[in-house]
Amino acid sequence: MEKRVTFKGIWLPLLLATPQMLITAIFFFYPAGQAVWQSLFIPDPFGLSMQWVGLGNFEFLLSDPYYRASFATTAVFSILVTLVSMGVALYLAVLADRLIKGSGTYRTLLIWPYAVAPAVAGVLWLFMFNTRVGVVTWYLGQLGYDWNHVLNEGEAMGLVVVASSWGRISYNFLFFLAGLQAIPKSVIEAAAIDGARFWTRFRTIVFPLLSPTTFFLLVVNIVYAFFETFGVIHTITSGGPQQATTILVYKVYADGFVGQDLGSSAAQSVILLVIVGILTIIQFKFIERRVHY
Amino acid sequence: MAHDAHTGMVERRGAGLWLTHLGLIIGVAFIFFPIWLAFVASTVTQPEIVRPPMPLWPGDQFYENYSKALTSGINAPVARMLLNSAIMAFGISLGKIAISLLSAFAIVYFRFPGRHVFFWLIFLTLMLPVEVRIVPTYEVAANFGMLNSYSGLIFPLIASATATFLFRQFFMTVPDELAEAARVDGARPMRFFVDILLPMSRTNIAALFVILFIYGWNQYLWPLLITTDPSMNTIVMGIKQMFPSGDDTADWPVIMATSILAMIPPVVVVIGMQKLFIRGLVDSEK
Numbered sequence: 074m075e076k077r078v079t080f081k082g083i084w085l086p087l088l089l090a091t092p093q094m095l096i097t098a099i100f101f102f103y104p105a106g107q108a109v110w111q112s113l114f115i116p117d118p119f120g121l122s123m124q125w126v127g128l129g130n131f132e133f134l135l136s137d138p139y140y141r142a143s144f145a146t147t148a149v150f151s152i153l154v155t156l157v158s159m160g161v162a163l164y165l166a167v168l169a170d171r172l173i174k175g176s177g178t179y180r181t182l183l184i185w186p187y188a189v190a191p192a193v194a195g196v197l198w199l200f201m202f203n204t205r206v207g208v209v210t211w212y213l214g215q216l217g218y219d220w221n222h223v224l225n226e227g228e229a230m231g232l233v234v235v236a237s238s239w240g241r242i243s244y245n246f247l248f249f250l251a252g253l254q255a256i257p258k259s260v261i262e263a264a265a266i267d268g269a270r271f272w273t274r275f276r277t278i279v280f281p282l283l284s285p286t287t288f289f290l291l292v293v294n295i296v297y298a299f300f301e302t303f304g305v306i307h308t309i310t311s312g313g314p315q316q317a318t319t320i321l322v323y324k325v326y327a328d329g330f331v332g333q334d335l336g337s338s339a340a341q342s343v344i345l346l347v348i349v350g351i352l353t354i355i356q357f358k359f360i361e362r363r364v365h366y
Numbered sequence: 367m368a369h370d371a372h373t374g375m376v377e378r379r380g381a382g383l384w385l386t387h388l389g390l391i392i393g394v395a396f397i398f399f400p401i402w403l404a405f406v407a408s409t410v411t412q413p414e415i416v417r418p419p420m421p422l423w424p425g426d427q428f429y430e431n432y433s434k435a436l437t438s439g440i441n442a443p444v445a446r447m448l449l450n451s452a453i454m455a456f457g458i459s460l461g462k463i464a465i466s467l468l469s470a471f472a473i474v475y476f477r478f479p480g481r482h483v484f485f486w487l488i489f490l491t492l493m494l495p496v497e498v499r500i501v502p503t504y505e506v507a508a509n510f511g512m513l514n515s516y517s518g519l520i521f522p523l524i525a526s527a528t529a530t531f532l533f534r535q536f537f538m539t540v541p542d543e544l545a546e547a548a549r550v551d552g553a554r555p556m557r558f559f560v561d562i563l564l565p566m567s568r569t570n571i572a573a574l575f576v577i578l579f580i581y582g583w584n585q586y587l588w589p590l591l592i593t594t595d596p597s598m599n600t601i602v603m604g605i606k607q608m609f610p611s612g613d614d615t616a617d618w619p620v621i622m623a624t625s626i627l628a629m630i631p632p633v634v635v636v637i638g639m640q641k642l643f644i645r646g647l648v649d650s651e652k
Contacts, residue, residue: 078549086476089472168389188636189401190628330501346498
């Protein structure tokens with residue numbers, strides 16, 4: 074796509090593009106290049122020089138049981154966050170879509186958790202499930218259930234999944250509701266006249282017609298779970314217990330800043346870069362949606 | 367009558383309608399509960415919280431807790447952290463919008479050498495969140511002396527092309543006749559940009575601003591790395607710093623008051639500009 078009408082000049086457009094070029098070069102291309110470059114070295118034990126190891130960091134990572142475990146953790150975490158947040162959102166959107174009046178009110182009530190930062194969501198959920206003062210923990214205790222996400226790996230995963238899904242429900246709800254409202258009512262009415270009950274109509278007509286929205290949300294939510302949930306993990310579990318909630322992005326941070334293992338952290342960045350690349354290509358190829366945050 | 371029978375097939379009435387409302391109300395309650403609890407905790411005393419179960423209805427310590435948080439906080443006054451967050455969020459949103467408008471204008475309305483290369487280079491930046499290139503980006507910022515500074519908080523997060531793409535898409539839909547007319551009238555390109563293109567982009571700019579403001583306000587990992595001085599902490603990352611290390615009990619009323627303060631600005635933006643927000647969300651995802 075090109076404009077038919079353009080202005081003349083070479084220096085003006087270059088000047089206009091300069092701020093973006095500069096910032097992108099300094100804070101994007103140079104660091105990304107550095108990540109690739111550093112991933113090929115290991116620092117010596119005194120940190121004085123770097124030793125070339127080629128793909129050694131990658132070989133080490135891919136055979137490292139902790140890294141593989143982090144991969145598995147990330148897969149479980151992302152799948153759960155995607156299912157929980159999309160499932161609840163679809164349920165609420167289907168209900169709101171059934172209303173003739175008032176769906177706007179529910180929309181207003183449901184969208185604003187989108188504005189709550191993942192790290193703040195983490196603090197809110199941590200407070201409810203805190204092992205000493207948490208209100209939910211206390212009531213669970215009254216029911217005879219001893220909640221302790223600090224020690225129990227499954228409970229830790231459950232808590233970060235729910236806290237990460239919570240704010241995301243708003244986002245998915247908005248897109249599902251828009252998708253549902255775009256389905257022509259006549260199609261659904263025709264099925265209803267043919268005697269199809271609500272569940273049958275949903276299964277055979279509504280859900281298939283909603284599939285572009287669903288597929289788009291699937292990709293976007295996986296990207297979210299992979300890259301934007303650092304705040305939740307860091308505030309609630311710090312990757313523990315026993316690395317049970319150390320997702321890949323958390324491990325890049327933990328190894329690079331806490332562990333000071335720059336070569337490994339850089340190699341992990343490169344692997345993540347490849348994953349983002351693949352997800353972006355999927356997004357472009359299968360859904361004609363261009364940009365994500 | 368016919369109309370009633372018609373809608374009655376699909377939309378539930380009577381008991382069904384109430385069940386629908388009930389389902390939605392349960393959903394809303396589930397969404398609200400964590401925030402309600404945080405608000406209650408921000409209005410009671412510490413002893414009421416550390417001896418569970420805490421009350422589920424607000425207490426009378428609202429003023430005490432919030433004024434303590436705002437004026438002294440735990441590591442730094444929360445008022446200061448709010449200011450830092452505001453500067454960061456405005457800096458990121460306005461900065462990104464400004465550089466993106468200029469470069470999108472250059473790409474769409476000029477034929478300059480390297481245009482395609484430039485376009486593809488910024489296209490690549492769509493793919494890489496700051497979380498992924500975190501260590502080298504930190505080193506760059508450190509080398510520029512940007513640690514504990516507003517420019518360090520802002521610039522690295524502007525380096526992405528999402529907004530540029532949005533404006534490019536929009537400029538492509540602007541009728542060619544407008545540029546044609548401007549050229550015939552002998553208007554300089556910048557005149558056309560300021561007098562015609564900018565006013566036409568108003569809604570897009572506002573919608574994008576809403577999304578970028580929330581994005582900037584809610585940043586966590588980057589401020590965590592780049593601000594070691596508590597007086598430069600942003601509120602979202604500062605909350606975690608308020609928890610004591612070790613076994614001491616956290617000052618929950620102040621922490622929860624801070625959490626509430628941290629969510630007010632972005633929530634006000636989303637609710638107050640709901641239409642623009644939804645438009646921005648849909649625009650930026652397509």
